[in-house]
Amino acid sequence: MTKDKAGSSVRERVSPAEWQARVDLAAAYRLFARFGWDDIIFTHISARVPGPEHHFLINPYGWLFEEITASSLVKVGLDGQKVTDSPEDINPAGFVIHSAIHASRADALCVMHAHSINGIAVSAQKDGLLPVSQQSLFALSSLAYHDYEGVALRDEEKPRLVRDLGDKVFLILRNHGLLTVGPSAADAFLAMYLLEAACAIQVRALTTHGELVLIPKPILDGALQQAKQVTRGLGGALAWPGLLRMLDRRYPGYDQ
Numbered sequence: 001m002t003k004d005k006a007g008s009s010v011r012e013r014v015s016p017a018e019w020q021a022r023v024d025l026a027a028a029y030r031l032f033a034r035f036g037w038d039d040i041i042f043t044h045i046s047a048r049v050p051g052p053e054h055h056f057l058i059n060p061y062g063w064l065f066e067e068i069t070a071s072s073l074v075k076v077g078l079d080g081q082k083v084t085d086s087p088e089d090i091n092p093a094g095f096v097i098h099s100a101i102h103a104s105r106a107d108a109l110c111v112m113h114a115h116s117i118n119g120i121a122v123s124a125q126k127d128g129l130l131p132v133s134q135q136s137l138f139a140l141s142s143l144a145y146h147d148y149e150g151v152a153l154r155d156e157e158k159p160r161l162v163r164d165l166g167d168k169v170f171l172i173l174r175n176h177g178l179l180t181v182g183p184s185a186a187d188a189f190l191a192m193y194l195l196e197a198a199c200a201i202q203v204r205a206l207t208t209h210g211e212l213v214l215i216p217k218p219i220l221d222g223a224l225q226q227a228k229q230v231t232r233g234l235g236g237a238l239a240w241p242g243l244l245r246m247l248d249r250r251y252p253g254y255d256q
């Protein structure tokens with residue numbers, strides 16, 4: 001466990017609510033590694049620390065996602081500067097996208113950003129995500145697109161990013177990747193799972209070079225209405241405890 005200069009553990013120094021946010025975020029990082037969405041180390045997941053301060057948790061730059069622990073996460077302000085003593089550095093460029101969304105969407109307590117191969121492949125397709133699977137219907141019910149402007153290092157891009165996301169849950173970053181937001185790591189993760197699965201199915205279906213059957217418009221419209229009810233808002237909390245048990249068996253230690 002990471003010890004500060006005084007020798008106290010991170011867990012002893014933070015509120016129980018912050019510790020829980022750290023455990024869930026560390027678990028999310030390990031799930032990204034497990035599902036192959038981590039781009040080695042070059043993507044990010046951020047979570048807002050519970051409380052009135054606009055403080056956020058993000059990964060220590062350079063750690064593999066399967067190595068990340070609750071204690072290792074770095075607490076930063078909206079400017080991406082560390083707010084507590086930590087021996088770890090963050091990727092300030094990586095926080096540009098996340099800080100823009102956290103600043104504008106109070107409901108986005110967790111922001112997940114993936115460089116998944118299937119997601120990037122669909123992000124490069126002009127027609128974007130197609131209604132070819134049941135999984136795609138969930139994403140299509142709340143999906144936005146943001147055009148590529150180069151590596152997102154500049155604050156100047158933030159207003160366009162925020163405008164494009166609007167009040168949506170799913171965002172396809174053209175030529176770049178996928179992004180989801182949620183009121184918890186569990187919900188943002190399930191959203192990312194559904195979006196990436198929809199992209200993987202689309203990529204595979206397109207390799208057959210046969211004509212695709214699109215879900216008919218009336219069914220699509222009805223399904224979009226139902227999408228939220230079916231899974232009780234996406235229902236990430238239903239799957240999350242089982243995912244944590246899987247981590248406990250295969251990737252133990254995230255909660256340290």
Ligand SMILES: [Zn+2]
Nearest residue numbers: 043113176177
């Ligand atoms: Zn990225």
Ligand SMILES: [Zn+2]
Nearest residue numbers: 043044094113
């Ligand atoms: Zn990011």
